[in-house]
Amino acid sequence: MRRQRRRKIIPLLQENWIRKEDLIYPLFVDENLEKCEPIKSMPGQFSYSVHEIAGKAEELALIGLKAVILFGIPKNKDNTGSSAYNEDGVIQKSIRLIKEKLPEMVIITDVCACEYTENGHCGITAGCHDSIDLDNDLSLPLMEKIALSHAKAGADIVAPSSMLDGVVMSIRKSLDLAGFQEVLILSYSSKFASALYGPFRDAAKSGFSFGDRTTYQMNPANAREALMESELDFKEGADILMVKPASFYLDILSSVKKIGIPVAAYQVSGEYSMIKAASMNGWINERAIVMESLISIKRAGADLILTYFAEEVLRWLDE
Ligand code: PBG
Ligand code: ZN
Numbered sequence: 001m002r003r004q005r006r007r008k009i010i011p012l013l014q015e016n017w018i019r020k021e022d023l024i025y026p027l028f029v030d031e032n033l034e035k036c037e038p039i040k041s042m043p044g045q046f047s048y049s050v051h052e053i054a055g056k057a058e059e060l061a062l063i064g065l066k067a068v069i070l071f072g073i074p075k076n077k078d079n080t081g082s083s084a085y086n087e088d089g090v091i092q093k094s095i096r097l098i099k100e101k102l103p104e105m106v107i108i109t110d111v112c113a114c115e116y117t118e119n120g121h122c123g124i125t126a127g128c129h130d131s132i133d134l135d136n137d138l139s140l141p142l143m144e145k146i147a148l149s150h151a152k153a154g155a156d157i158v159a160p161s162s163m164l165d166g167v168v169m170s171i172r173k174s175l176d177l178a179g180f181q182e183v184l185i186l187s188y189s190s191k192f193a194s195a196l197y198g199p200f201r202d203a204a205k206s207g208f209s210f211g212d213r214t215t216y217q218m219n220p221a222n223a224r225e226a227l228m229e230s231e232l233d234f235k236e237g238a239d240i241l242m243v244k245p246a247s248f249y250l251d252i253l254s255s256v257k258k259i260g261i262p263v264a265a266y267q268v269s270g271e272y273s274m275i276k277a278a279s280m281n282g283w284i285n286e287r288a289i290v291m292e293s294l295i296s297i298k299r300a301g302a303d304l305i306l307t308y309f310a311e312e313v314l315r316w317l318d319e
Helices: 050-062 090-101 136-153 167-177 195-203 224-236 247-257 269-280 286-299 310-318
Strands: 023-030 046-048 067-073 106-111 157-160 184-191 240-244 263-267 304-307
Touching: 023 050, 023 090, 023 310, 046 050, 050 090, 050 310, 067 090, 090 106, 090 136, 106 136, 136 157, 136 167, 157 167, 167 184, 167 224, 184 224, 184 247, 195 269, 224 240, 224 247, 240 247, 247 263, 247 286, 263 286, 269 286, 286 304, 286 310
Parallel strands: 023 046, 023 067, 023 304, 067 106, 106 157, 157 184, 184 240, 240 263, 263 304
Antiparallel strands: none
16 A cells, blocks of 8 residues: 555545645625724634725635635614615625625625524523523524525525424525525535634624524434434525534534535534644644544535635645
């Protein structure tokens, strides 16, 4: 076997590669900001104001980025998440601004309510006292409205992340009825209730004020359930499935890959911050660990990777 590892033979036999086209960069747009602000729990990442967002996207396009996913922080939150589908909401404005400057950039939007609801949950809550929970069927029309408003503003791909039952089918139907047959659905099909989302909730100001997300996000102990979720979303019309988080869930990724449609993996905020913390302390080589983590995600079967390291990786790929 060592003949295959002769130095000049190694690249010839390399089975997986990170390409610029694989990377999707998450961008935070905050309607309350005038100027970009660093995200404390994610060193090296920033929240941008609405008027800066197209400039940032252009900077990324120049180094070869093909796709972004947008997360919005609105001025106003209420208990129905109404600013999530406002025609002049933070995401809707941002899409139009990016589209104007960069018609070729693929714009993906997160379709969820947690940044827009007062209590920080991903949809409409119902019940009383200690039994307050997300109401599945009351939340579906909200998700349809959000997805439709993103499509109208020019989104190429909508990504429902609330883990509601039937959300892919509802969104597909309402997009088709409104004439947006060409808009793709990237479903957060197996999204685990993970402690790795902590830094994101800080960045997106989307922490919940009671309960947790375990009644809609999945139990980290479950693999069969993840496959069921993914197959259902495929049957409901998802174009791309997603596994989230990535690194702790590579087994899930490789089984979801077998469904046979494209799969994205989300290397989430906590994965980013853990790597950053160790490398900022000089405990680990950042570039080496980032490339190793990304190639492992590809090896497990990801076609696309959402990662906060995208900007650094794009620069490294040019060296
Ligand atoms: C919202 C959403 C979350 C993430 C993406 N979309 C957080 C959550 O469920 O609380 C997490 C992304 C990350 O941690 O980088 N539904
Ligand atoms: Zn959410």
